[in-house]
Structures are given as structure tokens and as C-alpha cells.
Amino acid sequence: MNQVVETASALRRLRLRSTQTRIPSAIVVAPPAPKREPIQIDNSLAKLLDQVTRLLPDLHHDLFDLLGQIPSGRVTTFGRLAAALGDRHAARWIATVLRHDSRAASVPWHRVVRLDGSLPGTSRSDSLSQKDLLLREQIPLRDERVMSSVDFFEDFASSHPLLRLQEEQRQAAERVSLHDQIPERPTLAGIDVAYPNPGQARAAYVEFDPRLKTVVYERIVDSEVGFPYITGFLSYREIPAYLYLLAEVEAVRPLADVLLVDGSGVLHPRGIGIAAHLGVLLDRPTIGVSKKLLHGSLVDRGDDSLVVDIAAESREIRGAAVKVTRDNKPIYVSPGHGCSVERAIDLVQLSFATHRLPEPVYLADRLSKARSPL
DNA sequence: GCGACAG
DNA sequence: ATCTTGTCGC
Numbered sequence: 132m133n134q135v136v137e138t139a140s141a142l143r144r145l146r147l148r149s150t151q152t153r154i155p156s157a158i159v160v161a162p163p164a165p166k167r168e169p170i171q172i173d174n175s176l177a178k179l180l181d182q183v184t185r186l187l188p189d190l191h192h193d194l195f196d197l198l199g200q201i202p203s204g205r206v207t208t209f210g211r212l213a214a215a216l217g218d219r220h221a222a223r224w225i226a227t228v229l230r231h232d233s234r235a236a237s238v239p240w241h242r243v244v245r246l247d248g249s250l251p252g253t254s255r256s257d258s259l260s261q262k263d264l265l266l267r268e269q270i271p272l273r274d275e276r277v278m279s280s281v282d283f284f285e286d287f288a289s290s291h292p293l294l295r296l297q298e299e300q301r302q303a304a305e306r307v308s309l310h311d312q313i314p315e316r317p318t319l320a321g322i323d324v325a326y327p328n329p330g331q332a333r334a335a336y337v338e339f340d341p342r343l344k345t346v347v348y349e350r351i352v353d354s355e356v357g358f359p360y361i362t363g364f365l366s367y368r369e370i371p372a373y374l375y376l377l378a379e380v381e382a383v384r385p386l387a388d389v390l391l392v393d394g395s396g397v398l399h400p401r402g403i404g405i406a407a408h409l410g411v412l413l414d415r416p417t418i419g420v421s422k423k424l425l426h427g428s429l430v431d432r433g434d435d436s437l438v439v440d441i442a443a444e445s446r447e448i449r450g451a452a453v454k455v456t457r458d459n460k461p462i463y464v465s466p467g468h469g470c471s472v473e474r475a476i477d478l479v480q481l482s483f484a485t486h487r488l489p490e491p492v493y494l495a496d497r498l499s500k501a502r503s504p505l
Numbered sequence: 506g507c508g509a510c511a512g
Numbered sequence: 513a514t515c516t517t518g519t520c521g522c
Binding site for chain 1 (some may be wrong): 509510511
Binding site (some may be wrong): 222324325329360368 | 513514
């Protein structure tokens with residue numbers, strides 16, 4: 132299989148041009164990377180990428196700043212740190228960092244405990260255990276737990292970076308359109324991201340003809356990860372990888388009329404899952420396809436029908452649980468942008484083949500996970 | 506102990 | 513998402 136892999140840093144050095152290449156309608160697969168022949172990148176996508184990445188907060192830096200604020204002899208909880216970042220959902224990410232990241236050894240990681248007072252410890256081989264470090268600061272422990280009489284530190288000075296992102300999400304949500312802007316017989320592409328190594332994202336694009344059931348074009352682009360996974364904020368982790376990918380694709384051929392994105396569309400607590408957010412940024416039709424339901428509730432019992440409506444908070448139908456066959460687990464479909472709920476379901480069903488996921492998304496998922504020459 | 510929890 | 517071996521089912 133022919134694949135083209137470009138690193139983010141290599142992409143940044145590429146010259147920007149605006150010529151468009153015409154591709155014959157036959158099956159086209161990306162040729163092996165030519166020797167440093169300047170690849171054309173669409174100016175607007177490159178600009179968008181720059182804009183998006185510039186506004187990304189450095190959450191790692193912000194977290195370590197907060198950790199440094201916990202006074203000696205005091206303790207706090209993962210949830211309180213997460214709240215200081217602006218969203219309690221960040222608690223699990225914080226726990227992962229403190230447990231696994233070697234850099235946490237140089238900050239007072241031991242002053243962070245669970246809400247019930249129990250000690251999470253660390254996977255690092257630090258010389259002193261969390262218990263020893265806390266006893267040294269005279270923090271009262273009983274049965275490996277901080278005693279309930281201890282009150283948790285929460286007087287953090289913080290700019291609440293995740294609150295700022297929530298506000299940005301609300302503004303983006305206002306720009307979402309559920310009106311169809313899709314041609315009669317649209318071309319379709321599935322996109323997905325995998326993480327072959329820590330800190331490295333690999334985004335894949337697979338354009339698929341649902342009637343011929345054939346792959347029309349595929350592409351892989353590697354880039355660096357600049358944001359952790361936090362529930363509700365997937366966009367900030369994966370959209371940069373998608374923009375690198377789409378800039379490369381658009382330099383070679385027109386993007387598909389509809390992008391099927393692995394993730395939620397408008398079925399999101401603020402109405403702006405990754406498919407919707409990407410659609411708004413590109414102002415192009417997108418559809419969200421996820422394996423788990425992030426937000427909303429089923430309207431019917433989902434036993435016998437292939438399509439079950441999903442209502443969001445306002446009781447409006449915003450998506451559906453859709454199955455290939457009766458006894459399959461469903462996938463969850465919601466419009467991203469420039470697409471109605473009904474059309475989203477139609478197009479997903481049209482692109483079903485033999486797998487649980489619509490074929491373009493299934494193939495993009497597989498392609499992103501395929502090992503490739505580096 | 507149970508539910509929530511996109512990727 | 514990723515870490516992972518064999519195993520069960522069509």
C-alpha cells in the first residue's frame with residue numbers, strides 16, 4: 132500500500148502555493164513521497180492551523196504552576212486542581228501526569244490526594260513514598276489516608292484556561308448550521324487519528340465511493356500532539372492533526388464534499404463535538420460518528436429498530452443510534468456542520484459496508500493505526 | 506457499589 | 513486513544 136507520511140515540522144517548512152492539480156476520476160492512491168518536491172498547501176488551511184495552534188493553552192505548564200502553589204504542609208485533591216484549570220473533567224488527566232510523568236518528581240506531587248483522603252502514589256521509583264513525604268510535613272495520616280479533619284487547599288491563582296476554551300466552544304456552537312449544504316451525490320471521506328508514539332499524532336483520510344464500495348484516495352500525515360485528552364475538549368487535541376492532514380490533501384485534490392469524523396458532532400455538552408467544531412472552522416459539511424455516546428439520551432427503546440433517535444438537553448432530536456444489522460452494537464451519529472440530522476443518518480447508512488463503523492471511518496481508523504515507514 | 510467517561 | 517495473548521464465534 133502506498134502511503135505518504137509528513138512530519139509536522141517538515142510541513143511547517145513547506146512552501147505555500149495555490150496551484151490546483153486536477154485528478155482523473157479513476158481510483159487514485161497517493162504516490163510514494165517524491166524527494167522533497169515542494170507540496171502545495173492551501174493558504175487558508177495553513178492559516179487556520181496557525182491560528183488554532185497559537186491559541187492552544189499550555190496545560191502542562193499551567194498544571195505545574197498550580198502544583199507549585201500548594202503550600203508545604205497542605206494538601207489538595209485532583210478535582211480541586213482540575214477546577215482551577217477550569218473543568219473538573221481534567222482530574223483524570225492530572226492523575227495520569229502525576230503518576231507517570233517523570234517531571235512530576237520535581238514538584239510537590241505528594242500534596243495531591245483523592246477526595247476521600249487516600250493516596251494515589253506514583254509509578255515512578257522515587258526515593259520517598261507519598262506517605263513518607265506527607266509525614267515529613269506533619270500531615271496527619273491514618274491507615275494510609277489523610278485524616279478527614281485536614282482541610283484541602285484550594286486558594287489557587289489561575290487563569291482557568293479550560294474556561295476560556297469552553298467560552299470559545301460556545302461561540303463556535305452558535306455558528307453550527309443544521310441545514311443541508313450537501314450536494315445530491317456527495318463524495319465522502321472518513322478521518323481519524325491514532326497515536327503511534329507518545330506525543331505523536333497520525334491522522335488518516337480515506338475517500339470512499341459508497342456505491343462502488345471502493346477507496347478513491349487515502350493519505351496519512353503525522354504531527355505533534357499539543358493538548359491532552361480531556362472529556363469535552365477532544366477538538367483541541369485532534370483538530371490540529373486534522374488540519375495538517377487536510378492541508379496536505381487539499382494541496383493535491385479537492386476535499387470530499389462531506390467529512391465523516393470519528394467523534395461526536397452536536398451531541399456534546401456544549402453542542403460542539405469535534406465533528407461540529409471542525410465543520411465550523413472549515414465551513415464545510417461534517418458528520419460525527421462515535422462508538423460511545425458522549426451526550427444525549429435515546430428516545431425509544433433501542434431493541435428492534437436500526438435507527439433510534441437521540442435527544443439533546445432541549446429534547447430536540449440531535450442524532451441517532453444506528454446499527455448495520457439487528458444484533459450489532461449501534462454507533463452514534465450526529466451532524467457536525469452544514470448537515471441535517473436526517474441527512475447525516477442517510478449518508479452514514481449509505482456508506483455502511485461490512486463493519487460496525489461506516490466504511491470510510493473504519494478504513495481511516497485502520498489506516499491511522501497501520502505501521503508505516505519512518 | 507454504581508454510573509459517567511467522545512478519542 | 514494505548515497497553516496486551518489467547519480465545520471465542522461466525
